Amino acid sequence: MxxxxxxxxxxxxxxGLREYFLAAWQAGCDRDPSWPEVPEPSLEDRFRLLRPVIEQGWEMPVLLQALRREVADAEVLADWPQLCDRVLKDWGLTTTELSQAMDRVRDRWIKRDRKEWLQLHHxxxxxxxxxxxxxxxxxxxxxxxxxxxxxxxxxxxxxxxxxxxxxxxxxxxxxxxxxxxxxxxxxxxxxxxxxxxxxxxxxxxxxxxxxxxxxxxxxxxxxxxxxxxxxxxxxxxxxxxxxxxxxxxxxxxx
Structure with missing residues (x-):
C-alpha cells in the first residue's frame, strides 16, 4: 500500500485570521441585532490571541460574543469548551444556526467580491x-x-x-x-x-x-x-x- x-x-x-474575524463578526450581526455594525478595534487583537481555542468555525462568533460580554482572556484559555457551551446557551443560538450564518456570510462575500475575500487569506x-x-x-x-x-x-x-x-x-x-x-x-x-x-x-x-x-x-x-x-x-x-x-x-x- x-x-x-x-x-x-x-x-x-x-x-486567514483577518477573514475569520470579519466573517465571524458579520455572522454575529446577522443573528443578533444588538451587535454594532463595526467591531471595536481591540476585539480583533484579542481574537487573534485567543484563536487557538477554536476547533470549528461556528465557535468564532461565540468567542466574539464572550469578548463582548467582557469575559477575561484567561478564562477563555482556561476552559473554552465549557465557557463556549455556556455562552451559546445564554445567547439562545445553536451550533447549526451559527455554522449556517458563517457559510452564508462567505457565500455572499465571494459572490459580491471574490478578489477581496481571497486577499484576506495568505x-x-x-x-x-x-x-x-x-x-x-x-x-x-x-x-x-x-x-x-x-x-x-x-x-x-x-x-x-x-x-x-x-x-x-x-x-x-x-x-x-x-x-x-x-x-x-x-x-x-x-x-x-x-x-x-x-x-x-x-x-x-x-x-x-x-x-x-x-x-x-x-x-x-x-x-x-x-x-x-x-x-x-x-x-x-x-x-x-x-x-x-x-x-x-x-x-x-x-
Whole structure:
C-alpha cells in the first residue's frame, strides 16, 4: 500500500485570521441585532490571541460574543469548551444556526467580491511552492467547508489537487477520517496545528503526528508536543523545504 500526507488547512497551509474575524463578526450581526455594525478595534487583537481555542468555525462568533460580554482572556484559555457551551446557551443560538450564518456570510462575500475575500487569506511562507511540488498522494482534513478550501487552493499555480478534501461537510471527527484512510494507505503523516486533534489520533499506530508550530497553538501546546512520545513539533521551514521527517512517508520528487 502507498503512503499519504494528510494536512489540516487553517493554521497549517493558510492564515486567514483577518477573514475569520470579519466573517465571524458579520455572522454575529446577522443573528443578533444588538451587535454594532463595526467591531471595536481591540476585539480583533484579542481574537487573534485567543484563536487557538477554536476547533470549528461556528465557535468564532461565540468567542466574539464572550469578548463582548467582557469575559477575561484567561478564562477563555482556561476552559473554552465549557465557557463556549455556556455562552451559546445564554445567547439562545445553536451550533447549526451559527455554522449556517458563517457559510452564508462567505457565500455572499465571494459572490459580491471574490478578489477581496481571497486577499484576506495568505498561504504561509513557502507553503504554496511546497504544495506545487507535491507529487506523492496527499489530502486535506479540515473543519472548514470544503468548497471554501477549494476556492483558496485554486490560487496556487501548477498545483496537483489533493486526492480529496475532507471538510466540515464530511461530518465526522478527523480521527475517524484517518481511520478510514488507513484502509488504503500503509503509513500516514498527519500535520495539524491543534494539539487536541493530534492527541485524539495518538492511538493510531500507523499515523505519524506533527504539530505545526506556526499555526494556531499556544506556547503550552508546543511545550507539550516537545515532551510527547507520539507527537513531534514541526517548524515551517522544515515543512516548506520538503526535507522534514514529517514528509518521509510522502516525499517530494526532486
Amino acid at each position: 502507498a503512503s499519504l500526507l494528510a494536512l489540516d488547512f487553517d493554521g497549517v497551509l493558510c492564515d 498561504f504561509y511562507p513557502g507553503v504554496a511552492e511546497r504544495l506545487a511540488q507535491q507529487t506523492a498522494p496527499w489530502v486535506i482534513i479540515s473543519t472548514k467547508d470544503g468548497r471554501f478550501i477549494a476556492e483558496l487552493l485554486e490560487q496556487i499555480p501548477n498545483l496537483q489537487p489533493p486526492l480529496a478534501i475532507y471538510g466540515k461537510e464530511v461530518g465526522v471527527p478527523k480521527t475517524q477520517t484517518l481511520i478510514q484512510l488507513q484502509v488504503e494507505f500503509e503509513q500516514i503523516a498527519f500535520v495539524e496545528d491543534r494539539l487536541p486533534a493530534l492527541e485524539a489520533a495518538a492511538q493510531l499506530e500507523s499515523v505519524d503526528l506533527y504539530l505545526a508550530d506556526w499555526g494556531y497553538n499556544t506556547d503550552r501546546d508546543r511545550q507539550q508536543a516537545m515532551t510527547s512520545d507520539r507527537i513531534q513539533l514541526l517548524r515551517l521551514t522544515d515543512f516548506s523545504s520538503g526535507r522534514s521527517p514529517a514528509l518521509a512517508a510522502s516525499p517530494v520528487e526532486s
